Amino acid sequence: MNYLVTGGAGFIGSHITDELLKKGGKVIVFDNFSTGKELFIKHNLTNKNFKLIKGDILNTKKLTEGMKGADFVMHMAAHADVISGFNDHSIDHIQNLEATQSVLEAMYKNGVKKIAFASTSSVYGDTTIHPTPEDYPFEPTSLYGATKAACENYIQTYASYYNWQAYIFRFVSFVGERYTHGIIFDILKKVKKNPQVLELLSDGTPKKSSVYVKDGVEAIFKVIRSSPDQINIFNIGHDDVLTVDEIVNTILKSANIQIKKKYLGGKKGWMGDNNFVYLDNKKLKKLGWTPKYSFIGGIEKTVAYLQKNQQLLK
Numbered sequence: 001m002n003y004l005v006t007g008g009a010g011f012i013g014s015h016i017t018d019e020l021l022k023k024g025g026k027v028i029v030f031d032n033f034s035t036g037k038e039l040f041i042k043h044n045l046t047n048k049n050f051k052l053i054k055g056d057i058l059n060t061k062k063l064t065e066g067m068k069g070a071d072f073v074m075h076m077a078a079h080a081d082v083i084s085g086f087n088d089h090s091i092d093h094i095q096n097l098e099a100t101q102s103v104l105e106a107m108y109k110n111g112v113k114k115i116a117f118a119s120t121s122s123v124y125g126d127t128t129i130h131p132t133p134e135d136y137p138f139e140p141t142s143l144y145g146a147t148k149a150a151c152e153n154y155i156q157t158y159a160s161y162y163n164w165q166a167y168i169f170r171f172v173s174f175v176g177e178r179y180t181h182g183i184i185f186d187i188l189k190k191v192k193k194n195p196q197v198l199e200l201l202s203d204g205t206p207k208k209s210s211v212y213v214k215d216g217v218e219a220i221f222k223v224i225r226s227s228p229d230q231i232n233i234f235n236i237g238h239d240d241v242l243t244v245d246e247i248v249n250t251i252l253k254s255a256n257i258q259i260k261k262k263y264l265g266g267k268k269g270w271m272g273d274n275n276f277v278y279l280d281n282k283k284l285k286k287l288g289w290t291p292k293y294s295f296i297g298g299i300e301k302t303v304a305y306l307q308k309n310q311q312l313l314k
Helices: 011-022 060-066 082-086 091-110 143-162 183-193 213-226 244-254 282-286 295-308
Strands: 002-006 026-031 050-054 072-075 114-120 165-171 173-175 197-200 210-212 231-236 260-263
Touching: 002 011, 011 026, 011 072, 011 213, 026 060, 060 091, 072 091, 082 091, 082 143, 091 114, 091 143, 114 143, 143 165, 143 231, 165 213, 173 213, 173 295, 183 197, 183 244, 183 295, 197 244, 210 213, 210 295, 213 231, 213 282, 231 282, 244 295
Parallel strands: 002 026, 002 072, 026 050, 072 114, 114 165, 165 231, 173 210, 197 260
Antiparallel strands: none
16 A cells, blocks of 8 residues: 655654555655654665655645555644643644644545544543543643644544545554653753753643553554544553653653752643543453553663664754
């Protein structure tokens, strides 16, 4: 099959690209390199089944042209800096919702009928049920979560209009090689800037779950292979849950860093954050998926990668 991967030079997208090529697929990566890195895809540049298009998915004309011949779109491109939506009220709308509609229009014009979409646990907001199942209502507390929820609805509507098949994945945070944003990245960058005191936004008590990226990518393909419905919605998370304090301690221990911690906030680290992120994976487990790495193991692999690739922390 022929695949187009939006954000295919990014953290998750580049791992999906690797997996598709390994399985014998032909892959077009469409990326504007706002967060994607050539470092993540350079090993594929000489592969005859790989094509790179540098472009913004908001450019529907260029995207439509680049999508010609594709059978399946893996839509991973997004604005993923959740915290910035509090001050910039347009960026999530443009980079998530408008960009997704551009992808859907390009699919329509090219007759592409399959899409996989990277959604998020943030669509659920501050949940009262833990672990949180897929039928929990949308109650987002960030514009990032709100626009991702809207993207899901757009995808389902286009799928209904044109008899497409859609795979919607609600991720917890992914960690691992090529990680470029999130708590591990932020901690290591802060320590590099100030090796004396580490200032943290919460009080250390919020609870989070996370998945090692290769486990998460395996889950994505397990669902695509095994779930034949027109609309397939799956959480991708982990049964391991750590407090922010435990996450920070694991990062510092993995990096062999001793530093004074200073907690500045309360149960929410910033406006839009969710205090307890823990997704129900029963649907996914029924397909036979289990993660190979623990939450702590994923943190350790991420720290090792970022220490080896210090240029990413600049």
